[in-house]
Amino acid sequence: MLNSEKTRVLRVLSEGIATGTTHLADGIALSPCADFTSEELLKQEQQVFFNDTPLLVGLTADLPKNGSYKVETINEKSILFVRDNEGEFRAFSNVCRHRGAQVVPDGRGEAERFSCPFHAWTYSTQGNLIAVNRERSFGPICKEDYPLVELPTAEKYGMLWCKPSPGGSVDVDDCLGGLSEEMEAWKLDRGIYQTEQIIEADANWKLAIDTFGENYHFDVLHRDSLAPSIKGNLQTHDVYGMNYRMVFAYQSWEQIVESIPNAEDWPFMGLTLCVYFIYPNTIMLLDFQGCDVLRMHPVGDATDKSNTYHAWYRSPQFLMYMAERGQETHPTERITDFNSIIKYEDYRVAESTQRSANSGAVEHLLFGRNEPALHHYHNAHRRGLHRPAMEILQVA
Ligand code: FES
Ligand SMILES: [Fe+2]
Numbered sequence: 001m002l003n004s005e006k007t008r009v010l011r012v013l014s015e016g017i018a019t020g021t022t023h024l025a026d027g028i029a030l031s032p033c034a035d036f037t038s039e040e041l042l043k044q045e046q047q048v049f050f051n052d053t054p055l056l057v058g059l060t061a062d063l064p065k066n067g068s069y070k071v072e073t074i075n076e077k078s079i080l081f082v083r084d085n086e087g088e089f090r091a092f093s094n095v096c097r098h099r100g101a102q103v104v105p106d107g108r109g110e111a112e113r114f115s116c117p118f119h120a121w122t123y124s125t126q127g128n129l130i131a132v133n134r135e136r137s138f139g140p141i142c143k144e145d146y147p148l149v150e151l152p153t154a155e156k157y158g159m160l161w162c163k164p165s166p167g168g169s170v171d172v173d174d175c176l177g178g179l180s181e182e183m184e185a186w187k188l189d190r191g192i193y194q195t196e197q198i199i200e201a202d203a204n205w206k207l208a209i210d211t212f213g214e215n216y217h218f219d220v221l222h223r224d225s226l227a228p229s230i231k232g233n234l235q236t237h238d239v240y241g242m243n244y245r246m247v248f249a250y251q252s253w254e255q256i257v258e259s260i261p262n263a264e265d266w267p268f269m270g271l272t273l274c275v276y277f278i279y280p281n282t283i284m285l286l287d288f289q290g291c292d293v294l295r296m297h298p299v300g301d302a303t304d305k306s307n308t309y310h311a312w313y314r315s316p317q318f319l320m321y322m323a324e325r326g327q328e329t330h331p332t333e334r335i336t337d338f339n340s341i342i343k344y345e346d347y348r349v350a351e352s353t354q355r356s357a358n359s360g361a362v363e364h365l366l367f368g369r370n371e372p373a374l375h376h377y378h379n380a381h382r383r384g385l386h387r388p389a390m391e392i393l394q395v396a
Contacts (some may be wrong), residue, residue, distance in 0.1 A: 001182050006268040009236050013103070013272070014263065015235045023237035025372040027392035030364040033357035035378070036204040044385050049280040050075035050297065052228045053320065054163045054170040054386070056282045057081060059293060061193040061313050062160060064090060067125055070108040072309065073149045074164045076300060078102050079151065084125040089155040091162040092127045092148035103148070108196075109143075110256075123148050158188030174278070177241015191291055191313035194331035198307050199343050203350035204357075205281065205296045205306035206381065211346035212275060212294070213373040215248055221349060225341045227251075230273060237372045240283050242380040244280035244373050247272050266270070277373060279380055290314035292338070304354045310339060366393075 001009075016022055022277070035041060038097040055074070062070055063083035070081050071094055078094035080103065101118040104111075113130065122131040123330050124210045127148035132138055151161040157180065161170045173180045201208055211217075219234035228251065233248040250256075250271055257266055269288040275285040285292040292315045299305040312335050322329050356362065367374040379389045 001185055001268070001274070005182070007264050009247050010263055010266050010268060012236050012273065013234065013247065013253075014257075017231070017249065017253060021370055022234045022370050024369040025367075026369070027374045028369060029367040029375050029378070029390040029392050031374070031390055032364055033362060036207055036354060036357040037303050039301065039303055041385075042298060042301065045329055045381075046075050046298060048384055049381070051165045052163070053280055053300055054154075054161050054172075054175050054336055056159055056175075056278050056284075056293070056295070057091075057162045058160045058311060059191050059193070060155060060158045060160065060189045061191045062087075062311065064193065065109045065110060068108075069104065069110055069111060069114075071104050071106050073106070074297065075187070077164060078106070079162070080104050080148070081153075081162065082125050085112070086126075087239070089160055090125075090127065090152050090281075091151040091153045093151065093166075095149065096121055097129060097148070098132075122393060155323070157183040158186075158191060159183065174186075177243050177279075179243055179245070179276070181239045184246075186291070187315075188291060188313075190316055191225060192316060192319060194312045194314055195335050196309065196311040197339055198309055199333055199347065199352070200299075200308050201308065201337055201343070201347040201351060203305055203306055203347060203354040204303055205298045206378070207350040207353055208296045208306045208308055208347060209277070209281065209283060209376055209377060211342070211350050213277070213377060214371040215246075216368065216370050221329075221345050221385055222341065225345060233370060235373075236367055244376045244380075246275045246276040246373055248275065275373075277380075280384060289318045304358060308342070310335065310342075358377035 005366055035333040038089055044052055063081065066083055066085050066087050068083045071078060080092045080094040082090055082377055084090050094103050096116040096118065098116065098119060098121050101116055103116045103123065104114050113122050113124055113175055120133040121129060124130050127150055129143040129146045132141060132143065149166055151166055152168050152170050154161045154172045156172040159172065162173060163170055176183060215230065215235055216233050218227045231249045231251055238245045253271055256270055278284060281296045283294045293311045295309045297307050312331060319329065382389055
């Protein structure tokens with residue numbers, strides 16, 4: 001984030017702390033429960049959001065070396081993400097051109113080439129078919145005609161983007177909707193990959209995203225976990241195209257700023273947690289340790305199941321800070337603790353909301369004025385699907 005913007009955000013939060021106010025949306029929005037139960041809507045979402053739209057699929061640090069790869073399933077398709085032997089980020093349908101077997105197993109690793117487990121057809125990191133096992137007996141084949149099917153990708157500002165269907169291209173600046181300079185300033189390209197976990201939930205993928213969309217719930221749901229360190233019901237509100245940024249304040253705010261009279265000297269990273277929604281399915285959290293990237297996906301045709309791919313990257317400065325103090329770093333412990341909060345607090349209530357939506361007990365959920373990000377996410381999704389914005393109950 002640029003320094004001028006940091007100062008502005010700190011002033012907004014400072015005023016919010018002094019007055020007990022937070023950014024307010026224009027009214028209370030009605031979110032139809034059918035948005036979380038409709039099979040028809042899910043089909044449209046799968047097509048538009050998880051097939052036709054470029055997705056943030058990770059950070060540069062996911063593929064640190066030539067030959068680094070990761071395989072994951074997006075919208076029922078296995079995709080191979082790889083840094084090729086010339087250092088370029090590429091993505092391929094992970095489908096063998098012989099008889100369609102998954103070429104590379106799920107997970108991460110490093111390879112100079114990829115050999116299919118069925119009959120050992122072998123592909124380069126650039127997706128070219130370079131060897132056909134027992135080629136003479138298989139029959140004549142022009143190998144150039146059978147590369148892995150390539151998907152459009154782009155790597156910029158330390159972010160990896162991919163459109164999960166062939167054809168077209170990815171314009172990262174267009175996707176970022178005005179956040180380019182800010183993302184560049186975060187120096188995400190220097191992040192160091194720590195670990196990744198997948199959180200399964202019996203809740204619609206949008207309900208999973210929604211749990212990150214406000215801190216009104218911190219003092220209640222997270223009173224013993226997050227509330228002791230982060231102030232509840234206080235956030236900034238800034239929209240960047242389809243994306244969104246909120247900034248939260250740590251409880252230690254007053255203690256830190258009391259000895260620093262000039263707001264321009266306040267330590268932004270010591271005072272705040274930045275939360276980004278990156279359209280259509282990603283939450284990025286940036287704090288003094290580094291960056292969490294959480295990508296929410298539907299699972300198959302189930303309207304009430306989602307997977308959250310949660311990867312964590314730490315900044316080199318933080319790792320150096322820890323090393324200088326001889327402090328051990330436990331990436332798995334930290335992400336497991338964090339995911340326990342997500343799974344057993346946030347997603348537990350999201351699952352209960354899903355059951356309520358399934359039961360038909362109520363027609364709408366309500367998004368309050370103090371939950372402006374929820375208004376934004378849902379209306380951005382609606383815009384993407386050419387649906388009208390949510391109905392608003394006007395405040396008298
Ligand atoms: S399916 Fe891959 S080599 Fe036969
Ligand atoms: Fe939460």
